[in-house]
């Protein structure tokens with residue numbers, strides 16, 4: 001028994017922010033951003049939080065999968081920018097959907113969150129515990145972005161993507177998950193500073209910081225490693241893979257990964273240009289784009305691969321059903 005995706009849904013805020021608009025509030029330019037990242041624009045939420053984006057993506061995924069909320073056994077929401085410490089954004093979604101039979105919780109695996117959520121649900125299916133799950137990647141990173149730090153703020157965007165998973169004989173073939181906590185300082189966002197009646201300090205909200213070059217090097221090494229491991233242990237050749245659906249962090253990272261595994265760029269679809277890096281939402285946003293373009297066909301084998309703060313990484317070899 002494994003898990004297969006039976007419906008994908010997405011939602012992004014209406015507000016498009018172009019590179020030129022960012023150049024009005026910080027020292028940057030469209031030329032710098034496009035040449036270093038491939039990003040042209042991103043969506044920024046004005047009023048909707050992570051849970052609202054997640055809920056809308058979830059509703060779209062359920063409609064696409066023709067699944068009723070009551071059928072769901074489990075809802076897992078991956079996010080690095082939850083609206084609340086508790087209750088979880090997943091519980092909010094569960095309540096709003098009326099998915100009363102589902103256990104719901106958030107996970108924190110940064111940009112690998114969608115892949116991690118998929119693997120957890122697959123595990124429940126393989127163990128025969130659950131049959132229907134909803135996984136969501138949702139972010140309003142704009143609220144944890146330091147808008148006076150041009151080296152991070154131009155990279156990220158807000159959005160959400162969700163997928164309904166059902167237990168079946170075909171679908172996910174194999175998955176990888178990994179973490180390296182010794183690299184935690186490379187990309188981080190503290191929740192709140194310490195502060196209480198003993199210190200006399202008021203806790204302050206934290207903002208994201210990043211060593212961009214260290215992340216770049218990590219990604220360019222890790223993505224090919226996960227792809228090659230999946231191919232090797234499933235006795236597959238690169239020719240067997242139709243698409244590599246990579247976390248959309250930077251066009252140059254994707255190009256470097258493609259060069260390392262000697263695969264053509266046509267096999268690496270991208271949405272980084274229009275959404276920027278939406279962290280946990282980037283893989284489902286890309287899958288949805290591919291679906292709308294008619295690129296996904298039953299029988300195709302695709303590899304999804306993500307990496308992010310932690311550091312974390314994850315990959316999935318999937319036969320599209």
Ligand code: COA
Pocket residue numbers: 027028029032033036037111150151152154155187210211212213215216249250277307308309
């Ligand atoms: N606009 C204009 N100049 C900028 C800038 C911006 N938005 N951000 C940084 N710069 C400047 C720097 O200050 C630096 O100037 P200096 O040489 O005068 O000091 C110069 O550009 C080069 O900076 P550097 O950090 O070396 O650039 P880079 O080529 O490494 O590109 C990233 C920076 C962030 C685009 C790149 O490192 C990257 O994409 N890393 C991966 C990040 C990522 O994917 N994170 C998410 C992981 S899930």
